[in-house]
Amino acid sequence: MSDDGINWVLVNASPDILVQIRATPALQPARAVRDTGIAAVLLMDAQIDHVTGLLMLRERGTPLPLYATAEVLADLSQALPLTRVLGHYCGVEPHTLAIDGQPFSIAPLRDTTFLPVPLSSKAPPYSSHRNDPHPGDNIGLMLHDSASGARVFYAPGLGQMTDAVEAAMRQADVLLVDGTCWSDDEMITLGLSKKTAHMMGHLPQSGPGGMIEVLARMPARRKILIHINNSNPILREDSPERTELATHGIEVAFDGMDITL
Amino acid sequence: MSDDGINWVLVNASPDILVQIRATPALQPARAVRDTGIAAVLLMDAQIDHVTGLLMLRERGTPLPLYATAEVLADLSQALPLTRVLGHYCGVEPHTLAIDGQPFSIAPLRDTTFLPVPLSSKAPPYSSHRNDPHPGDNIGLMLHDSASGARVFYAPGLGQMTDAVEAAMRQADVLLVDGTCWSDDEMITLGLSKKTAHMMGHLPQSGPGGMIEVLARMPARRKILIHINNSNPILREDSPERTELATHGIEVAFDGMDITL
Numbered sequence: 001m002s003d004d005g006i007n008w009v010l011v012n013a014s015p016d017i018l019v020q021i022r023a024t025p026a027l028q029p030a031r032a033v034r035d036t037g038i039a040a041v042l043l044m045d046a047q048i049d050h051v052t053g054l055l056m057l058r059e060r061g062t063p064l065p066l067y068a069t070a071e072v073l074a075d076l077s078q079a080l081p082l083t084r085v086l087g088h089y090c091g092v093e094p095h096t097l098a099i100d101g102q103p104f105s106i107a108p109l110r111d112t113t114f115l116p117v118p119l120s121s122k123a124p125p126y127s128s129h130r131n132d133p134h135p136g137d138n139i140g141l142m143l144h145d146s147a148s149g150a151r152v153f154y155a156p157g158l159g160q161m162t163d164a165v166e167a168a169m170r171q172a173d174v175l176l177v178d179g180t181c182w183s184d185d186e187m188i189t190l191g192l193s194k195k196t197a198h199m200m201g202h203l204p205q206s207g208p209g210g211m212i213e214v215l216a217r218m219p220a221r222r223k224i225l226i227h228i229n230n231s232n233p234i235l236r237e238d239s240p241e242r243t244e245l246a247t248h249g250i251e252v253a254f255d256g257m258d259i260t261l
Numbered sequence: 262m263s264d265d266g267i268n269w270v271l272v273n274a275s276p277d278i279l280v281q282i283r284a285t286p287a288l289q290p291a292r293a294v295r296d297t298g299i300a301a302v303l304l305m306d307a308q309i310d311h312v313t314g315l316l317m318l319r320e321r322g323t324p325l326p327l328y329a330t331a332e333v334l335a336d337l338s339q340a341l342p343l344t345r346v347l348g349h350y351c352g353v354e355p356h357t358l359a360i361d362g363q364p365f366s367i368a369p370l371r372d373t374t375f376l377p378v379p380l381s382s383k384a385p386p387y388s389s390h391r392n393d394p395h396p397g398d399n400i401g402l403m404l405h406d407s408a409s410g411a412r413v414f415y416a417p418g419l420g421q422m423t424d425a426v427e428a429a430m431r432q433a434d435v436l437l438v439d440g441t442c443w444s445d446d447e448m449i450t451l452g453l454s455k456k457t458a459h460m461m462g463h464l465p466q467s468g469p470g471g472m473i474e475v476l477a478r479m480p481a482r483r484k485i486l487i488h489i490n491n492s493n494p495i496l497r498e499d500s501p502e503r504t505e506l507a508t509h510g511i512e513v514a515f516d517g518m519d520i521t522l
Contacts, residue, residue: 015276015279015313015316015317016277016279016280018276018277019277019280032452033451033452033453034453048316048319048346052276052313052316052317055276055309055313056276056313058309059453079342079345079346080342080346081340081341081342084340084387085309085340085341085387087387088385088386088387088391089386089387124349125349125350126345126346126348126349126350130349190294191293191294192294192295192320
């Protein structure tokens with residue numbers, strides 16, 4: 001996210017962050033050698049696919065501003081201690097996100113406020129909270145752009161709807177939400193896992209109470225699925241499932257997707 | 262490395278391993294969903310750029326055979342506990358490499374033996390051995406292919422020559438060795454670090470006692486620099502430094518380089 005197209009806040013640090021930076025000229029302001037436009041990183045949870053890229057940002061010259069809940073920062077200093085490891089390279093400047101309903105801002109983004117919304121999902125398999133869920137293990141994020149007035153709700157993990165999530169989603173102009181699995185038993189049917197989507201902390205798209213039903217009652221002008229598992233048939237543009245999404249006005253995110261509010 | 266082109270031993274797990282697998286059809290035998298041809302991983306040290314990719318191999322169905330010295334396995338269970346984290350996914354089947362001069366083999370490679378050679382280099386910045394070097398923090402590897410009789414010496418980190426390294430390099434038909442820096446003060450001159458190549462555990466190419474001088478006395482039929490830092494001018498094909506390497510018969514490795522013994 002960026003106000004000015006130069007300084008960016010990265011949400012979740014994917015393992016392929018270096019590939020993403022190379023593919024995204026806007027993230028290469030080249031003000032110095034080894035410069036990137038990443039001014040800060042904000043984490044939704046401590047899942048491996050959302051945090052491993054932090055190790056790839058270690059060559060910066062100053063501590064990396066890192067925004068996450070106390071629960072996520074604890075996982076990243078203990079079970080998978082990336083913040084301690086980064087202490088031997090650039091270092092981390094941690095900012096603990098409170099989940100008390102107060103919005104916060106991240107320098108240098110002047111026009112954006114962020115509101116964490118606790119989610120019912122799952123802590124990572126390696127976390128001590130895996131079978132002992134705490135509020136703050138997973139958050140969604142409500143973004144408010146004061147320049148345009150637009151609101152975005154972002155949630156790559158979303159295990160079940162709650163009143164708070166329902167309320168946040170109803171306010172959003174743009175929804176970027178969990179698209180992991182089409183059906184609850186998808187991973188089992190394909191022999192990839194013994195777990196349902198729900199057991200992994202994800203709301204499947206199809207079926208009663210699924211994401212398609214949830215999105216149908218939302219007034220957002222854009223409804224976009226993100227965080228799509230490679231088992232999900234919606235990745236195939238000619239699939240009936242993709243067609244079904246289209247009839248509901250639901251988009252499927254792609255690498256390099258750019259959203260202007 | 263592979264004997265049969267189907268089962269491979271991966272040496273060091275780079276953070277971009279998924280990109281490498283996608284770019285390398287030989288690593289995609291597709292015997293099952295989410296299959297790769299990676300039968301085992303062998304680590305030279307515990308540097309972040311050599312181990313982070315282990316996290317990306319976590320979706321396999323069976324424990325990952327992992328070959329490394331006791332010192333490297335200790336770093337990966339403590340300071341950067343990737344093996345412990347992987348225990349919550351596929352798990353790891355650790356094989357401790359002794360550095361007592363005995364060769365070992367790795368199933369299913371039948372024609373290859375491996376001999377670890379302790380190197381004078383550096384443990385990673387995050388390691389408790391960073392300022393207290395132990396034999397086994399870094400190894401080079403002598404490979405012997407019994408089918409062709411050829412020997413390869415591989416060492417992405419190599420801080421200074423020792424009698425053991427000199428002897429191994431003299432026996433090798435192919436050398437794949439540390440190409441990190443052209444000059445000892447390269448990182449300082451470019452403002453990227455306050456450390457010389459030697460301080461980081463790497464032998465620069467140029468200058469007295471440098472890698473060009475070392476390689477000049479070796480009978481190997483191919484001399485290839487690997488592990489090249491993005492500050493190194495040899496990455497530019499039209500640089501005078503690259504021309505100087507060519508006059509010494511020294512090659513520069515590239516992504517996707519394939520070597521048949």
